[in-house]
Structures are given as structure tokens and as C-alpha cells.
Amino acid sequence: MIKIIGTGRKLPTRAVPNDELAAMVDTSDDWIVSRTGIKNRYVCTEENLTDLAESAARIAIKNARISMQDIEMIICPTIAGDFSFPSLACCVAERLGVKCPAFDINAACSGFIYGMEIAEAFISKYKNILIVGADMMSRLVDWNDRATCVLFGDGAGACVVTKGNALKYIRSNSAPDAKMLYAKSRAGNSPFSKDGTSGFTAMNGQDVYKFAVLSVAEEIKTALAELKLTASDINHFLLHQANSRIIDGVRTRLKQPPEKFPVNIDKYANTTAATIPILLDEMLEEGKINSGDTLMLVGFGAGMTTGTCVMVWE
Numbered sequence: 001m002i003k004i005i006g007t008g009r010k011l012p013t014r015a016v017p018n019d020e021l022a023a024m025v026d027t028s029d030d031w032i033v034s035r036t037g038i039k040n041r042y043v044c045t046e047e048n049l050t051d052l053a054e055s056a057a058r059i060a061i062k063n064a065r066i067s068m069q070d071i072e073m074i075i076c077p078t079i080a081g082d083f084s085f086p087s088l089a090c091c092v093a094e095r096l097g098v099k100c101p102a103f104d105i106n107a108a109c110s111g112f113i114y115g116m117e118i119a120e121a122f123i124s125k126y127k128n129i130l131i132v133g134a135d136m137m138s139r140l141v142d143w144n145d146r147a148t149c150v151l152f153g154d155g156a157g158a159c160v161v162t163k164g165n166a167l168k169y170i171r172s173n174s175a176p177d178a179k180m181l182y183a184k185s186r187a188g189n190s191p192f193s194k195d196g197t198s199g200f201t202a203m204n205g206q207d208v209y210k211f212a213v214l215s216v217a218e219e220i221k222t223a224l225a226e227l228k229l230t231a232s233d234i235n236h237f238l239l240h241q242a243n244s245r246i247i248d249g250v251r252t253r254l255k256q257p258p259e260k261f262p263v264n265i266d267k268y269a270n271t272t273a274a275t276i277p278i279l280l281d282e283m284l285e286e287g288k289i290n291s292g293d294t295l296m297l298v299g300f301g302a303g304m305t306t307g308t309c310v311m312v313w314e
């Protein structure tokens with residue numbers, strides 16, 4: 001079993017408020033806020049994803065009060081690092097000066113929970129495992145497409161896990177559907193291929209919305225049943241930040257008060273694999289999580305994937 005001993009986050013410096021997007025595509029601050037809860041996002045300009053991931057990792061390691069050399073495995077949940085290869089995790093390992101197993105996993109917005117489950121499986125062999133959820137959706141959306149470009153932001157969130165009794169439940173899952181939400185790999189210049197793929201993000205927003213509300217509520221109920229708990233026993237539900245209405249839809253299904261479902265999507269938009277560790281880090285920094293609190297973390301994303309975990313904070 002594992003526990004989290006340090007967290008960190010890093011956002012790009014460039015803020016892009018809704019009004020700036022309204023000057024680029026046919027949208028408005030009103031539309032974006034009322035449909036999604038998003039007011040702002042941060043987008044890479046000078047930085048790349050390795051920069052964000054490295055910074056978040058350094059803060060998490062410092063907060064964990066361990067040294068770089070104590071890290072024995074690095075997992076980066078990400079849709080796409082700065083390179084097709086090497087992995088983002090190897091780029092981070094190089095920056096940190098750490099030699100250890102380092103690899104990426106792609107479970108889209110559920111990636112952080114998948115990463116935790118992998119860490120849990122490896123923890124008897126590797127003492128401290130660094131997980132860095134990092135994504136740069138600004139490279140993967142079509143900035144002329146108002147239906148997608150307003151939804152995402154760039155960012156990285158990290159945590160260090162070690163042996164402990166905090167984790168009580170973890171489940172990664174999928175309901176495979178490659179058409180609901182995807183970005184096809186960009187076409188190369190093979191003279192033999194007729195593929196002209198742009199690589200931009202495409203989605204059926206309403207189907208994703210329905211999938212998210214229904215499957216997240218279902219996964220939460222499964223976890224609660226397995227642990228013989230009720231929703232009232234959970235102090236904080238940290239849900240993937242894709243849309244505040246999705247979070248609200250899940251919350252009302254569980255008949256829980258808004259303060260138990262923290263939201264920071266207004267500031268950062270959807271940072272994909274980074275939303276959950278960024279939110280966790282922010283809540284810890286603000287002193288909102290106390291020792292003994294029960295947390296439920298739930299991700300959902302392309303795949304379609306879900307990831308659910310329950311921890312009693314140590």
C-alpha cells in the first residue's frame with residue numbers, strides 16, 4: 001500500500017482569459033463560464049512540457065523532504081510529451097539527474113490515477129516513486145475551433161509516493177470508445193501514405209458529458225460499496241476538472257454539498273492528466289486537507305477511461 005508524501009504543481013506564466021479567446025473565435029466569456037465554469041487558462045509560450053513537469057517534480061520532492069537520489073521510479077501520465085521518444089519521464093529524469101526506471105503512460109485525463117495504481121503495484125520494489133501528470137493541450141487543439149480550444153489549458157502536477165497505509169481503494173477502468181474523444185497522430189511525410197491527419201482534438205461534447213457524469217457517479221458508488229462507506233463518509237471528492245457542470249452533476253447525484261467538491265477549473269481550465277495533482281497540491285497548500293480526512297480522487301477521459309481512488313490522508 002502507498003501514501004503520498006509530497007506534492008507540487010507548475011503552470012505556464014502566460015494567462016489567457018476568456019475575453020482573449022473571444023477576440024480570436026466566435027465565443028464569449030458568458031458562454032464559456034455558463035457552460036463550463038472556465039474563466040482562464042495558462043498556455044505555454046517560452047516553456048515546454050518538460051519545463052513544467054521538472055518544476056512540479058522538484059517542488060514535490062522538496063515537500064516530500066527527500067533527495068533526488070531517493071527517487072527510484074518516475075511515471076509520467078501524459079497524452080503527449082515534448083518528444084514521441086524519449087518519454088517525458090526520461091526527459092524529467094535527465095533534468096533531475098536521476099537514473100531509474102522512467103516511463104510515460106497514456107490514459108488521458110484518468111492518467112494520474114492509473115499512475116497511482118502502477119505505483120502501488122511497484123512499491124515493494126521501488127521505495128519512492130515520482131508521478132508527474134503533465135499535459136500541453138495547447139499543441140493538440142485547433143485554435144480556430146471554438147468547441148474545443150476554450151476548454152483546455154497547459155500544466156503539470158506531481159506527487160511522491162512511498163509505502164504507507166493511506167490508499168484504501170484504487171481502480172483503473174475503461175469503456176473503450178475511440179470515437180467520442182480523440183486526437184489522431186499527425187501524418188508524417190511518408191510518400192506511401194495518403195493520410196493527411198491534422199492531429200487536432202475532436203470530440204462529441206455531449207456524449208463525453210453524459211459518459212463523465214454517469215460513469216464517475218457509478219465508479220464512486222462501486223468504490224463506496226466495496227469500502228462499506230457512504231458518500232457522507234468522504235470529506236473531499238477531487239474530480240478531474242473538465243467542466244464544473246459535470247462535477248455538479250455528479251455531486252447532485254450523490255446528494256452532497258458543494259464544499260466537498262473543490263473546483264479550480266475557473267483558473268486553469270482542463271489540464272488533462274494534471275488536473276487532479278494540481279488540485280490536490282493547491283488544497284494541501286491552503287491547509288484544506290487534514291490528517292485523517294478521507295479523499296476520493298476520480299479521473300475520466302479519452303479512451304474512454306476512468307480512475308478512482310480512496311485515501312485516508314496521513
Ligand code: ACO
Nearest residue numbers: 027031035108109146147150205206208209242243301302
Ligand atoms: N462559444 C460559443 N458557442 C459555442 C462554443 C463556444 N466556445 N462551443 C460550441 N458552441 C455552440 C455550438 O456550436 C452549438 O451551437 P448550435 O446550437 O448553433 O449548433 C451550441 O453552442 C451548443 O453546443 P452544445 O455542444 O450543445 O453545448 P453544451 O451545452 O453541450 O456544452 C461542452 C458544450 C462545454 C463542450 C459540453 O458538452 C462539455 O463540457 N462536454 C464535455 C467535454 C469534456 O469534458 N471534454 C474533455 C474530456 S477530458 C479528456 O480526456 C481530454
